Amino acid sequence: xxxxxxxxxxxxxxxxxxxxxxxxxxxxxxxxxxxxxxxxxxxxxxxxxxxxxxxxxxxxxxxxxxxxxxxxxxxxxxxxxxxxxxxxxxxxxxxxxxxxxxxxxxxxxxxxxxxxxxxxxxxxxxxxxxxxxxxxxxxxxxxxxxxxxxxxxxxxxxxxxxxxxxxxxxxxxxxxxxxxxxxxxxxxxxxxxxxxxxxxxxxxxxxxxxxxxxxxxxxxxxxxxxxxxxxxxxxxxxxxxxxxxxxxxxxxxxxxxxxxxxxxxxxxxxxxxxxxxxxxxxxxxxxxxxxxxxxxxxxxxxxxxxxxxxxxxxxxxxxxxxxxxxxxxxxxxxxxxxxxxxxxxxxxxxxxxxxxxxxxxxxxxxxxxxxxxxxxxxxxxxxxxxxxxxxxxxxxxxxxxxxxxxxxxxxxxxxxxxxxxxxxxxxxxxxxxxxxxxxxxxxxxxxxxxxxxxxxx
Numbered sequence: 012x013x014x015x016x017x018x019x020x021x022x023x024x025x026x027x028x029x030x031x032x033x034x035x036x037x038x039x040x041x042x043x044x045x046x047x048x049x050x051x052x053x054x055x056x057x058x059x060x061x062x063x064x065x066x067x068x069x070x071x072x073x074x075x076x077x078x079x080x081x082x083x084x085x086x087x088x089x090x091x092x093x094x095x096x097x098x099x100x101x102x103x104x105x106x107x108x109x110x111x112x113x114x115x116x117x118x119x120x121x122x123x124x125x126x127x128x129x130x131x132x133x134x135x136x137x138x139x140x141x142x143x144x145x146x147x148x149x150x151x152x153x154x155x156x157x158x159x160x161x162x163x164x165x166x167x168x169x170x171x172x173x174x175x176x177x178x179x180x181x182x183x184x185x186x187x188x189x190x191x192x193x194x195x196x197x198x199x200x201x202x203x204x205x206x207x208x209x210x211x212x213x214x215x216x217x218x219x220x221x222x223x224x225x226x227x228x229x230x231x232x233x234x235x236x237x238x239x240x241x242x243x244x245x246x247x248x249x250x251x252x253x254x255x256x257x258x259x260x261x262x263x264x265x266x267x268x269x270x271x272x273x274x275x276x277x278x279x280x281x282x283x284x285x286x287x288x289x290x291x292x293x294x295x296x297x298x299x300x301x302x303x304x305x306x307x308x309x310x311x312x313x314x315x316x317x318x319x320x321x322x323x324x325x326x327x328x329x330x331x332x333x334x335x336x337x338x339x340x341x342x343x344x345x346x347x348x349x350x351x352x353x354x355x356x357x358x359x360x361x362x363x364x365x366x367x368x369x370x371x372x373x374x375x376x377x378x379x380x381x382x383x384x385x386x387x388x389x390x391x392x393x394x395x396x397x398x399x400x401x402x403x404x405x406x407x408x409x410x411x412x413x414x415x416x417x418x419x420x421x422x423x424x425x426x427x428x429x430x431x432x433x434x435x436x437x438x439x440x441x442x443x444x445x446x447x448x449x450x451x452x453x454x455x456x457x458x459x460x461x462x463x464x465x466x467x468x
Contacts, residue, residue: 013041015055016434021063021401022415023047026070026376026390030368032416037068039397042210042434047391065405066428067415069371070390071129071398072345073378076245076283076304076333079133079154080107082115083459084338093251093313094181100338101183105139109153116157117451119337121443126344126424129164129398129432130378130388132304132333134245134283136170136220137186138196147188151200155213162437162445164398166382168216168245169200171233172224179261181223190229197233201240209387210396212433218245222258222266230273237279243383244275248282251315255287267292276301281381283333286310286318293319293326302329302381305373307351308342309335320356321364324373331378346424349374353420367420397434402427 016039025031025047038046038054045051081104088099116133123131133154138147151169158165174180175187188196197217205215217237219225225246237244249255249266262269267288270276276295281302288296296303305318323330332348334340353370379389388398403426404415412418419425430438437445 014434015040015058016061016397016431017050017054017058018061018063018068018399018401019050021066021068022404023068023391024070024371024416025392026372027392037391037399039431039434042397044391044393044395044397047393061401061429063401063428065403067402067404067419067425068391069127069400069402069419070375070388071400071430071432072127072349072374073331073382073384073389074123074128074131074333074345075281075302075331075378075381076306076335077119077123077131077133078135078336078338079116079119079157080104080112080135080137080150081336081338082119082343083107083111085341087338091313092253093315094253096313096339097181101186104137105183105185107137107139107150109149112150113153113157114451114454116154117160117446117454119343120158120161120163121446121448121451122337122343123334123345124161124163124430124438124443125427125441126346127400127402127427127430128345129400129430130382130384131158131163131165132216132245132382133165133167134170134218134220135167136172136218136224138188140185147192151204155204159212160446161443162432162435164212164388164432166214166216166243168218168243169197170218170220171197171229172220173226173229174224178226187224190226190232193229194232194236198236201236201242205240205242207241210433214242214382216243216245221247221250221254222262222269223254227273230270230275234274242279244280246270246275246282248285249287250284250310251313252287265289265292267295271295278302278329279383281329281331283335284310284315284318285323286316288319290322293322293328296323296328297326300329302331304333304381305330305352306333306335306340306348307355308348309333309339311351311355312339317355317359319359320352321360324365324369329377329380330373331381332374344424345374346419349420350424367414367417370420371416397431399429399431400427401429401431
């Protein structure tokens with residue numbers, strides 16, 4: 012028998028087709044929303060009642076780009092641009108193991124949940140060789156149980172690199188894989204874990220890392236199995252001017268020109284960053300319904316630039332938000348990305364570039380569209396999955412701001428009263444309830460010491 016939960020008296024931002032906002036109730040039966048606005052007269056006596064007075068109820072936030080493993084190297088290479096940052100950190104990442112990957116995933120996911128995230132991706136492309144025979148650890152097999160333990164909806168595309176330095180790529184040869192091994196591992200991941208059902212908690216994609224670490228053969232041959240399984244494709248693209256120049260000099264065109272020739276556009280594809288785009292490229296993304304994961308904090312931290320968010324949104328490109336890895340965004344706060352998306356867009360293109368409600372839409376319905384889940388999540392509507400964030404808006408930092416959406420987006424990050432994923436409460440009064448966060452913090456410190464010893468030894 013499913014549990015009935017009722018959230019009463021909150022200001023509700025539905026993100027439905029009419030973008031309705033109202034004060035009332037939302038009723039959940041099990042993992043589905045069954046009523047929005049008015050409560051049915053026949054509620055069961057044992058329904059769980061949550062008083063949302065003084066709160067703002069939004070759809071759960073959707074994180075469209077991340078690297079969970081990077082939690083282990085937060086604060087490193089703090090003053091470097093992307094290429095030098097990568098060169099500095101690749102040796103540290105070569106020390107990753109299944110255990111440290113699990114530890115990093117727990118820590119990253121706890122932080123995401125505490126900042127309103129109900130669905131996240133993870134682009135894991137580092138598979139170090141360990142042992143005499145050079146066996147590679149199954150990092151996805153570590154991260155998937157971490158997401159399940161916390162209770163988050165998980166969309167991890169299996170990443171890959173096959174162009175090491177000896178072949179003109181950026182990563183060290185020890186971190187790249189042979190094409191045949193990548194294709195076999197990708198097929199295995201799709202076969203074992205991908206769940207395409209409407210209520211899925213786990214969907215796998217495929218994600219060669221970038222034009223300077225993935226060959227044309229890898230890009231081309233990865234697309235076919237993903238599409239056979241109805242899975243999505245993901246990669247980094249046009250993050251820095253140096254990348255654009257590299258592609259023009261070595262690959263015959265811009266990064267988008269290059270991947271488009273390989274079949275990498277369409278509604279099943281999304282790109283991380285897309286900072287440096289020409290007008291014609293924005294038109295191409297819009298026409299093909301190719302998505303973008305906008306990562307404003309990471310782009311600023313690495314000095315990559317500010318994406319043309321206003322132009323992407325106005326053109327109709329599907330855009331979501333991403334925190335990116337914790338080594339380029341130590342805050343790892345998805346609600347903070349909403350604020351930064353708004354502020355950076357206005358810094359670039361003026362005060363009319365983006366509204367508070369548009370910024371919130373990017374993090375909810377926008378992210379759901381990018382991941383192909385708009386029929387399931389991203390808005391508060393009858394029949395949709397019960398992924399919700401209840402924000403407390405009556406504390407001092409927000410008291411007196413009449414518009415609760417402006418308060419949420421433009422003010423300080425508010426306390427998270429509840430986070431509900433698939434009908435289950437996983438955050439209560441700002442604390443993740445499904446795992447021990449304090450224990451996780453201590454395990455992270457131990458794991459970092461182990462990695463440091465391996466790197467120095």
